[in-house]
Amino acid sequence: MFKKKxxxxxLAPLRxxxxxxxxxxxxxxxDIEVPKHEEQGVEDTGTQQPDSAVxxxxxxxxxxxxxxxxxxxxxxxxxxxxxxxxxxxxxxxxGEEQRILWFKVEERLMPTNYDKEADLVAVYTLWKNPQICxxxxxxxxVLQKLQTGAPLMTPGLANGPPFPSRxxxxxxxxxxxLERPSVPIAxxxxxxxxxxxxxxxxxxxxxxxxxxxxxxxxxxWSTSGKPGAPPPEHIDGWLEKDKTESLxxxxxxxxxxxxxxxxxxxxVALPTALPTKKQNEHVEGEDIxxxxxxxxxxxxxxxxxxxxxxxxxxxxxxxxxKHREDPNYGLNFPIPQSLVLSNLILPYLxxxxxxxxxxxxxxxxxWKNLKKFMKALGKAQLIKCKxxxxxxxxxxxxxxxxxAITTFTPYRLPKKDTPGADSGGGGGGNAIASSxxxxxxxxxxxxxxxxxxxxxxxxxxxxxSSANSSTKSLYLPPELRQITTTYIESxxxxxxxxxxxxxxxxxxxNAIFDSSSSLDREVIAKGTVPRDALIDRVxxxxxxxxxxxxxxxTRDTAxxxxxxxxxxxxxxxxxxxxxxxxxxxxxxAFYIEPRLLAEExxxxxxxxxxxxxxxxxSGAGTAEGGCGEGVGEEGVDRGWVEVVDKTKGxxxx
Numbered sequence: 048m049f050k051k052k053x054x055x056x057x058l059a060p061l062r063x064x065x066x067x068x069x070x071x072x073x074x075x076x077x078d079i080e081v082p083k084h085e086e087q088g089v090e091d092t093g094t095q096q097p098d099s100a101v102x103x104x105x106x107x108x109x110x111x112x113x114x115x116x117x118x119x120x121x122x123x124x125x126x127x128x129x130x131x132x133x134x135x136x137x138x139x140x141x142g143e144e145q146r147i148l149w150f151k152v153e154e155r156l157m158p159t160n161y162d163k164e165a166d167l168v169a170v171y172t173l174w175k176n177p178q179i180c181x182x183x184x185x186x187x188x189v190l191q192k193l194q195t196g197a198p199l200m201t202p203g204l205a206n207g208p209p210f211p212s213r214x215x216x217x218x219x220x221x222x223x224x225l226e227r228p229s230v231p232i233a234x235x236x237x238x239x240x241x242x243x244x245x246x247x248x249x250x251x252x253x254x255x256x257x258x259x260x261x262x263x264x265x266x267x268w269s270t271s272g273k274p275g276a277p278p279p280e281h282i283d284g285w286l287e288k289d290k291t292e293s294l295x296x297x298x299x300x301x302x303x304x305x306x307x308x309x310x311x312x313x314x315v316a317l318p319t320a321l322p323t324k325k326q327n328e329h330v331e332g333e334d335i336x337x338x339x340x341x342x343x344x345x346x347x348x349x350x351x352x353x354x355x356x357x358x359x360x361x362x363x364x365x366x367x368x369k370h371r372e373d374p375n376y377g378l379n380f381p382i383p384q385s386l387v388l389s390n391l392i393l394p395y396l397x398x399x400x401x402x403x404x405x406x407x408x409x410x411x412x413x414w415k416n417l418k419k420f421m422k423a424l425g426k427a428q429l430i431k432c433k434x435x436x437x438x439x440x441x442x443x444x445x446x447x448x449x450x451a452i453t454t455f456t457p458y459r460l461p462k463k464d465t466p467g468a469d470s471g472g473g474g475g476g477n478a479i480a481s482s483x484x485x486x487x488x489x490x491x492x493x494x495x496x497x498x499x500x501x502x503x504x505x506x507x508x509x510x511x512s513s514a515n516s517s518t519k520s521l522y523l524p525p526e527l528r529q530i531t532t533t534y535i536e537s538x539x540x541x542x543x544x545x546x547x548x549x550x551x552x553x554x555x556x557n558a559i560f561d562s563s564s565s566l567d568r569e570v571i572a573k574g575t576v577p578r579d580a581l582i583d584r585v586x587x588x589x590x591x592x593x594x595x596x597x598x599x600x601t602r603d604t605a606x607x608x609x610x611x612x613x614x615x616x617x618x619x620x621x622x623x624x625x626x627x628x629x630x631x632x633x634x635x636a637f638y639i640e641p642r643l644l645a646e647e648x649x650x651x652x653x654x655x656x657x658x659x660x661x662x663x664x665s666g667a668g669t670a671e672g673g674c675g676e677g678v679g680e681e682g683v684d685r686g687w688v689e690v691v692d693k694t695k696g697x698x699x700x
Contacts, residue, residue, distance in 0.1 A: 048131065048152075048258045049265040050196045053122035058137060058270075061115045069136070070107035073149070077168075077179055077219070079106075109176055111148065112138035120150070135265075145270050146171045150259070170261050170278070173221055173231040177284030180219050181211035182231060183241070183255065187224040188505040188518070193233045194262050199255035201239070202557040204247050214241040220255060229285040230278050233260040248553040249571055262415075274413050346406040352413055354396060355420065357458075360429075362391030364455040367447050381433075381441035384417050398461055400603070405519035461606075490639045494598040497687065500607050501527055501589035506558040510534040510585070521592055521607055531582050541578075548575045559584045597638050612636075615683055618691040627694060637683050 061069070073079070115138040124131045133152040139145040147169050168179060184206040185199060193199055204210065205225055214220050214237055221231035235255040244250075259265055266275040346354075370377030382391075388409075398404045414420040418440040425432045429451060431444040446452075500521040503511055508518045513534040516522075522530070535541060535549055542548035551560075551574050559581065560567040570576050576584075593612035594605040615637065618630045634641050 048124045048196070049122060049263040051122065052264040053120045055120045055135060055268070056118050058116040058118040061111075061117050061136070063113075066111055066113070066115050067107060070111045073110050074106070078213070079110075079176075079179060109140075110172065111136060112140060114138055114145070115148075116145075137268075137270075140171075140175060144273060144276065146276070147265050147268050148172045150265065152258075167219055167236075167258055168221075168234055169259060170231060170234065170266060171276070173234070174279060174282060177282060180221055181213035182221050182223060182285055183210065183214060184223055184225055184228055186509060187226045188508040190222065190224045190232055191505070193222060193235075193257050194260045196257055196260075196263075198238070198253040198257055199233075199235065201244070201247050201250040201252050201254040202553075204241065204244070204254055208244055208246065210241045210244060212242050216240045222255065222257075223285070227278075227280065229282045230280070231282075231285065232278060233257055235259075248556050346403070348411065348413060351407060351411050354407055355392065355409065355412055358392050358395040358397075359387075359424065360451050360455050361395040361457060363429075363445060363447065363452050364457065365395070366391070367452065375445075376447060378445065381443050383441050384421070384439055387421065387442060388417055395460065397458060401520055402517075405517075490637075490643070493638060495637060495683065496596045496598075497612055497684075498594045498596065498602060498605070498607070499524065499612065500592040500594065501586060502592060503527075503585075503589045507585065507588060509554055510558075513537045522589075524586060527586050527589070528582050531585050532578075535578065535581075542575060547577055547579075549578050549581050550575055555581070559588060595636055595638075612687075614687055614689045616689050616691065619694050621694045637687070639683075 115136055117134055117136050119132065120135050121130065121132045123129065131152060133150055135147050136149040136151075137145055137147045148171055149169060150167050152167060173179060183199070183204060185193070185203045186205060189199070189203040199222060206228070211220075216237050216239060218237045220235060220237055220241075222233040222235065223229065223231050235257045238253045238256050241254055261278055262275070269275070366378065367376045396407050398407055409415070409417055409420065412420065414423060418434070418438075421430070421432050421440045421442065424430045429446060429449050430442050431446075432440050432442050434440050500523060502521050503518045505518055511518050511530055511534075514530040516530055538552060540550045540552060540555075542550060549555075551571065556571050560571055590609065591611055592607040592609055594602070594607040595612065596602065596605050613633050613636045615634060616632045618632075620628050620630060622628045631641075631644065634644060
């Protein structure tokens, strides 16, 4: 609901009587358990009443502190952006910033039906008051989707059934991840009766409508302007009382009695841990290439903030250095957000590995978006910016004499020898420099390697975490096969009767097979799938990338691009009646300068040549006769070349 900043009217202090009344109503509405000596305090002796009163006061203060304030707010919610209004209650726990602790949404303006006004709890209250409402769990990658305002789908429910008895329709619930099961991150309202669900595998529809989460505008609100407080790593008391162990360790509590019970019920007793030697084994006859796991320390928010700040300063420093004689050092004001990001920030980020590329995202900074980042630069008086009517922020002026720019020390940037780098032309500055020498063609006898890579989707995160691999990295097909095999073996999903078959669990059923086709429905109903077919489906569920690498570069230094790899297109066309002309295009992706190749083709085949601008500014060399051998000399494998014969109206490969 609070993905966009709400309009909050001025805050006003709550009267003590109103605060106590609201706190007592919250205790009643959320069915908060009151200690027995409190319940008996009124009827007990006079010596016990003061203790009861003090304890009840402490409970009220925990829910709504004495310094509580209230204010009206308005915002929009839902796909139709319906107007929503209500009341927020803010307060500060001892030693902490003043934060919004509760908010009430009025019935008549809600996009869904309510029997009454809804009292909704904020994350800061959840972190101080365990068991205040039912707690649901979901995988971390699903929780990240909830933190964008998406609803929690029924198949995303984890750690059940059974589910908490208080998770009934229209009830307020909290949601935590399986990785940190005791720390609620999102708050929502049940759209179905979750408590009675018997199975979520293959189920459809919304389970929880997300109203508030750690990271939204309500969480970020503060009278001092400071960013929202990060969640704790662990909170005692949130897990259900009958669960004395964490979710991660629950599977290790199986004992002999449990195994006997399973055998009596026809189940199969599972060992508490798979033998170490069995991990990563595969069926005899299958050659699976090993893959390297390069683990890099995860970047902290402070490091990401510093990287973006330094990149922008580097961009201004480099602009000033290259355009000393130009007015405003070559900048044309006002500069829109898009140009600030593409010209002054992204080219100067210290990205040297895929992990750094995944981490250095403006959404992972404290500012969360470019507009807030630019406003922070304005507060530092490095730039002068203004927000336009459309909501876009533009730079009106830059203080190039600021000490941050004049004393800046440049750092090492990624290599710029790929197409489109540096100057925007094929091959960047290196290619332009080499083209000035007509006798030098760096592509002659070059060694090229084409890699087909895949990036897994977030829904496959549990599969990759079993192999200590991240969904933010790119993998070769053999690596995907090895990771999938590791997950299958770690979950003991190999069929006991046929090692070629894999038993589907809820994760595989929901993440790989979406029930959209009759084949998927048949596989889910059967409950098993051939292992090769499962691995193929995992690969198909990933996003394809490609990289064309020129020696001495390696996979680690390459910058893969999304999509399928291109091919060099050689087309035979008829000109002037009976004259056959060969046209070559798509060369830049293979580090080939069209003009230099055209000259080589003229020498080799003795025809006239022409260089024309192709799609996207690419050049095309043409000459009489065939030229496949000429392309081969440039290091391009014949399998990467497509030949189209337009003289006969048919296609050759």
